[in-house]
Amino acid sequence: MKNYIKHHPWEIIEEGFNTEFNRVSESLFSIGNGKFGQRGNFEETFTGDSLVGNYVAGVYYPDKTRVGWWKNGYPEYFAKVLNAPNWTKLSIKINGEILDLSHAKVTKFNRILDMKNGLLKRNFIAKLKNGISVTVQASRFCSLDQDNMGALSYSFTVDQSAEIEVSSYIDGNIRNEDANYDEFFWENIKSESNDNQCTLIARTKKTHFYVGLKTETNLFVDNDKINRFQSHESAINSPTVSSFFSIEPEQSIVIEKKVIIRSSLDVDKDQLDDVLVDEINNIQNLSYKDLINNQQKAWAKKWSESDIVIEGDIAAQQAIRFNIFQLNCTYSGNDERLNIGPKGFTGEKYGGSTYWDTEAYCLPFYQSTADKSIAKNLLIYRYNHLPKAIENAKKLGFSDGAALYPMVTMNGEECHNEWEITFEEIHRNGAIAYAIYDYINYTADKKYLAEYGLEVLIGIARFWKQRVNWSEEKQAYVMLGVTGPNEFENNVNNNWYTNKMATWCMTYCDESIDWVKKHFPSDFERICEASSFDDSERKDWRAISTQMYYPFSEKHNVYLQQDGFLDKELIPVSQLSDDERPIVEHWSWDKILRSCYIKQADILQGFYYFEHEFTHEELKRHYDFYEPLTVHESSLSPCIHSILAAKLGDEKRAYDFYLRTARLDLNDYNNDTRDGLHITSMAGTWMTIIKGFAGMEVKNDQLTFNPLLPKNWESLSFKINFRDEVKHVFIDRLGLKINE
Amino acid sequence: MKNYIKHHPWEIIEEGFNTEFNRVSESLFSIGNGKFGQRGNFEETFTGDSLVGNYVAGVYYPDKTRVGWWKNGYPEYFAKVLNAPNWTKLSIKINGEILDLSHAKVTKFNRILDMKNGLLKRNFIAKLKNGISVTVQASRFCSLDQDNMGALSYSFTVDQSAEIEVSSYIDGNIRNEDANYDEFFWENIKSESNDNQCTLIARTKKTHFYVGLKTETNLFVDNDKINRFQSHESAINSPTVSSFFSIEPEQSIVIEKKVIIRSSLDVDKDQLDDVLVDEINNIQNLSYKDLINNQQKAWAKKWSESDIVIEGDIAAQQAIRFNIFQLNCTYSGNDERLNIGPKGFTGEKYGGSTYWDTEAYCLPFYQSTADKSIAKNLLIYRYNHLPKAIENAKKLGFSDGAALYPMVTMNGEECHNEWEITFEEIHRNGAIAYAIYDYINYTADKKYLAEYGLEVLIGIARFWKQRVNWSEEKQAYVMLGVTGPNEFENNVNNNWYTNKMATWCMTYCDESIDWVKKHFPSDFERICEASSFDDSERKDWRAISTQMYYPFSEKHNVYLQQDGFLDKELIPVSQLSDDERPIVEHWSWDKILRSCYIKQADILQGFYYFEHEFTHEELKRHYDFYEPLTVHESSLSPCIHSILAAKLGDEKRAYDFYLRTARLDLNDYNNDTRDGLHITSMAGTWMTIIKGFAGMEVKNDQLTFNPLLPKNWESLSFKINFRDEVKHVFIDRLGLKINE
DSSP states (O other): OOOOEEOOSSEEEEESOOGGGHHHHHHHTOEEOSSEEEOOOOSSOOOSSOOOOEEETTOEEEEEOOOSSOOTTOOSEEEEEOOOOBTTOEEEEETTEEOOTTTSEEEEEEEEEETTTTEEEEEEEEEOTTSOEEEEEEEEEEOSSSTTEEEEEEEEEESSOEEEEEEEEOBOOOOOTTOTTOOOOEEEEEEEEETTEEEEEEEETTTOOEEEEEEEEEEEETTEEOOOOOEEEOOTTOOEEEEEEEEOTTOOEEEEEEEEEEETTTSOTTTHHHHHHHHHHHTTTOOHHHHHHHHHHHHHHHHHHHOEEEESOHHHHHHHHHHHHHHHHHOOOOOTTOOOOTTTTSOOTTOSSBOTHIIIIIHHHHHHHSOHHHHHHHHHHHHHTHHHHHHHHHHTTOOTTOOOOOSSBSSSSOOOOOHHHHTTOTTHHHHHHHHHHHHHHHHOOTHHIIIIIHHHHHHHHHHHHHHOEEETTTTEEEOOSBOOSOTTSOSBSOOHHHHHHHHHHHHHHHHHHHHHHHHOHHHHHHHHHHHTOOTTHHHHHHHHHHSBOOOEETTTTEEOSSTTGGGSOOOOGGGSOGGGOSHHHHSOHHHHHHSOOBSSOSHHHHHHHTGGGSOHHHHHHHHHHHGGGBOOOSTTHHHHHHHHHHHTTOHHHHHHHHHHHHTTTTTTTTSOGGGOOOHHHHHHHHHIIIIIISOOEEETTEEEOOOOSOTTSTTOEEEEOOOTTTOOEEEETTEEEEOO | OOOOEEOOSSEEEEESOOGGGHHHHHHHTOEEOSSEEEOOOOSSOOOSSOOOOEEETTOEEEEEOOOSSOOTTOOSEEEEEOOOOBTTOEEEEETTEEOOTTTSEEEEEEEEEETTTTEEEEEEEEEOTTSOEEEEEEEEEEOSSSTTEEEEEEEEEESSOEEEEEEEEOBOOOOOTTOTTOOOOEEEEEEEEETTEEEEEEEETTTOOEEEEEEEEEEEETTEEOOOOOEEEOOTTOOEEEEEEEEOTTOOEEEEEEEEEEETTTSOTTTHHHHHHHHHHHTTTOOHHHHHHHHHHHHHHHHHHHOEEEESOHHHHHHHHHHHHHHHHHOOOOOTTOOOOTTTTSOOTTOSSBOTHIIIIIHHHHHHHSOHHHHHHHHHHHHHTHHHHHHHHHHTTOOTTOOOOOSSBSSSSOOOOOHHHHTTOTTHHHHHHHHHHHHHHHHOOTHHIIIIIHHHHHHHHHHHHHHOEEETTTTEEEOOSBOOSOTTSOSBSOOHHHHHHHHHHHHHHHHHHHHHHHHOHHHHHHHHHHHTOOTTHHHHHHHHHHSBOOOEETTTTEEOSSTTGGGSOOOOGGGSOGGGOSHHHHSOHHHHHHSOOBSSOSHHHHHHHTGGGSOHHHHHHHHHHHGGGBOOOSTTSHHHHHHHHHHTTOHHHHHHHHHHHHTTTTTTTTSOGGGOOOHHHHHHHHHIIIIIISOOEEETTEEEOOOOSOTTSTTOEEEEOOOTTTOOEEEETTEEEEOO
16 A cells, blocks of 8 residues: 555645656546546656546447457457547747656655645646756646636746747547557547647547547746747647747746547537637637636535535545545536446546446435436436347347346447456346436436336346246256356356345336336336337246245355355455455465455345345344455445444444545555546445445435444544535534534 | 368368368368478469468467456466468469469369378369469478478479469468467578578577478479579578579479478577588488388388278278378377377467377377377376476465466466466366376386376375365365366366366375385385475375265266256257357357356266276266267367267267267368367377277287177278287277287
8 A cells, every 4th residue: 555645635645756656646636527537647748657648538449359268249349448639738848958857857746636626736846957947837627617628727937048949739649558459549630730729630440439629828928928839730640839939037937728628429520620619719718717716616516515524534534535526527427428437537447437336336426416317317328228238138148128238338338358247247237227226216206217217127127037047956046157246256156146136126127017007107008019028027027036046054144145155165354364465466366266255245235235124133144254254355345344334333344444445546555546546436435424424315305314333433523415405414423413 | 061072081182172161171181290280271372361371390489368357377478389481382473474273263173182191282274364274283291201301293284385483482471360469470580592492590589499491492394304593582581492484385394392391499599500401412312202202101101000991981981091190290209398289280279289188189099009109208298397387386376386287388388368267177187197097007107107107196186185175064075166178167166077087186196106105116205305295195185085075966866067067957959959059159158158068078078087987877877967968069079979879889879979070170060170170189089989989998008809889780890000019900890800
């Protein structure tokens, strides 16, 4: 773990130029506005180690699948989040020497993420090889209130008279570091620079998304605008405007740069050029200060709906705000085609945008802190992908409208290519059904079932029906060859969680049919026709639900994670030596598979979902049996354990797990923050406080709470903001009070 | 399946120019001599679809591993059999037009593989676009008696006076079609042409193997040598000599080309050039006819030791000879560093040279038909790799000298990269131990145990000991997470075959220790020291052997392939529709895994190995239970089933399975012969006759036989040649008689 980020309630602060952690910092200092986002890269030239990242929501590339040995059913491609052209670029030449921190002597350096206002700031003093010292203040943001726009301000002074060359450009020479075959994914269609503007229109290969960027750069010397751009380059990869001038010591140079970013998701590709012109004109008269003002207001609104105040532990406070900030940078929810990628706009890894994380971890956050329509959009995203989910199931040999949602997707098609995950980690289908239940339960918008939900539930119930088989041996239905949420077990039989999810889905679908039939008969007719649904299908669902096999140990009085689990040697994690942890880095895959160690909550994930079906004693027994075997090597594990620990009154572990999940990236616990942030697990962090500490529940838009930890526990106080409909609440030393 | 190859007792014959099958034919018409070999590509220019393949034994390239998601323990590279420079190349220009069958009108065409003499022949008449008709006879061979040498003769006539340009060259512009990242694997170090000679020395990247080729081309017009090579090109990728002349109709042109091929496996790289000069000089005075004479003699000797005569079924006769021919082309056994690749010198696929096929299928063939030292060399190959096998096991977390032999290897390092195979298909270790037992049993060379065998057995026994664990639940030792020979099941628990193999290995090692201790005490001391062996280790081996768990069904009275096998729906293969077969092409991988279908003999492979431990009734019960569930989608399956069917007196199935394995490539049953021949399964074919039909066994170099099929079955007669030490035998209508 790392500990170089300074604690502060509203800011993420890096002091000193930590080149060895530069990629980690670039991830941590990411900003975004739901439509586009970027890593905390430098504006000026930097030739040191860096992962440059700029991303535009919904723009992806189908990278040709790379596998060792092809297996039937693998997808042909893996939809990659695309690294996109970079609008922030500046080149500063001082007496002919390029300002580049990897070649200068950096005497002062800090980066600050001002989460309250949605601003990324950087200040440094660097001495160039030619002896000139430069003092820089930079700040930038991706506009939350006008999500086609970004802006930066970059000001500097020098300590000697000097000849200056300032170039402002769009870098369109972009490659994904994780491309499977090192291909270029973009073709640049238009590159232009004139006056103080640069334009780049780029098109993705194969998918033919268009992304257009138009920047306007204004140059000030001692607050006087001097827009003398004597040179214009329109090289196809980087339209550039450049200015040459002399300055004296203590003269201040300010570069202000605005950008409009638009993609063909929102604008017809043939109109792109015109729209860029119009929209940059619309903000021409707004100063950087004006724009910041709007940004501050927009973020103030966000925080009023989603902030959590923790008093008494500044590290915990910083962490929860960082989690909430990044979630709001990633997804704003006003576009039903978009979703929450595991790395958001902070890295390339994992590709795809949508995992079951969205339904299992992210939905509750957006449901509580943003407009109701946003959670609904997340659901409709899956509704729109139903035909692809049916096609996906068909590829694997299922029929008659059975739907298997993909493990990873951009457009509804499966993008993952490990058989034990792609074909077997099918419990994801359950999370998608559960999200419908969760949303309706939360909002009382039961009509959603008739409008969208039921069709999805039918497709999922059909899948489970076909996926089980009757075991003559066991005289019960069994489900063979699955991978549960615990990915440290592959191709197991009768994973309890998956079997449980499957029967729950079939039962919920069965009940929902009755309800829709009764309350929305014409919708029901439409659905029957669209799905070719026949009432006789329900008989099988009921038979399976009542005769499903669940592995159980009489001896331990617990459900077993899967068949044969007790053949393993059950040695608690506490007996592993530190140098074997994390086991995924230190052990071979086969050793992990044969071990009893659980990557992330599996049976306990089921207890989290279906807590009302079990007694406190049952929960405690299962928690006590499985927790000691859990290594939490998924970022999605500690949050569930924190919530259950809170329910069991285990204060210490609830708080330890909270800190582990909340500061996962800030402390780089998993040593992989350099690749990007763990966005979806951030929503899990939020849940630990809401569902765990505060024991909050929302049903039919009414808030109830049942604080699970004693009032006088530690010296902490919490204040939690919710969206207006649900109310603001205040928890003082974990005794809940309604806020206002 | 295909049926375009004409039946003939000694020849493989293709008539007509079947461009759509060209890659299949190129595989079928492959030739080799154990040191190098090549596919049946054309000598002259050919721009049609073709997989050009030339291979030099032991020369490989570590191609960077390509996987979807990296897992700990995966090897960094996959050793690829290398496509090598091509010595056979000619370019024939007639009145300025290049002879290229893909642009000419082919009026007559045949390819003949003369297996008796080890010759590949081709005859064709082609009409060029310029109206000239060319009649060609070509033949070539890889010399069996002098394995550094090959030669070809290419003669032609034209039907009009014409200007001729003949170029003879070595093509060094070589790429592996299956390179993971499309890289070049070779650097050409020297390229030279002068007089009638061309020289190319190429070096592999990374591994730095050197391969040198020197050709000498002689040109005859109407039997007069006219070595006027007016042009010499030494371009680094293709040294060339060219001759220009005019000919009249009916004048015959003959091009004779000899080659010396040497690699740095046998010759110091700095001497390579000189050795090539010396060795080409040595054969300078030998005509093509002289060389063929030697080739015929060498093959006559091979056939005298390995031929099987089948009278009464010409397709069966052709097939068994084709299998024996290709086995002898692939491996001559006089180099303990070499082994039997799954595609031999006939294709690139699968990479690596050594699978468990060598021990399980190939050893019996070479043991019976070639000098004793050859089988021993195959064993020593694994002995030499013991340190790497120990290292390999260490990478996976084993310790204290436990050895896991790789699934695929060139130099002892693992080259496979699918976790369910690489880490889990560990039964291969058993085949390697069994081969030691088999060899000693066959030859009575029990001293081998003291010299080499025991060290390997100890490493393997240690591995099994560490690979099992005690199950509290079962009160027995279990083996979790394996893949048995049936690769249509992955990551299963208690695969009967693997558990059985493991305990057999431990028991055999334990017994062998007693024997070596008693008869070769000083060797034993050396082994103890080298292996840090402690006598107390045997206690564990014995405990595990007596307390191993074997899944068994009381109901069916059979051992179960693995835990949970009876949870599957047991629907016989006969009920699958034809359009679902082969299932590996028509079903998704998860559907295959969940099904009961068996890719290749698994429990029955165990019954084949350990037949003496079971009664006839037990064999019959297991055969009757498992055979109907077996789809034989591995080339290594039908042979074992044929042998067991013969033992059970099931004549028809024994013969059907024989034909399926024997003509696998000639009829292209698996639709993949284009990639190369199934060399190792060819040894399985040989076993069906020897072990199945004839019921032959060799113990201590003494032959016994017990024909398993009734004398009057079909109207077939067999004659089987063995190596001298074992005797020639004659089986007339399956009544065995000693031959002479």
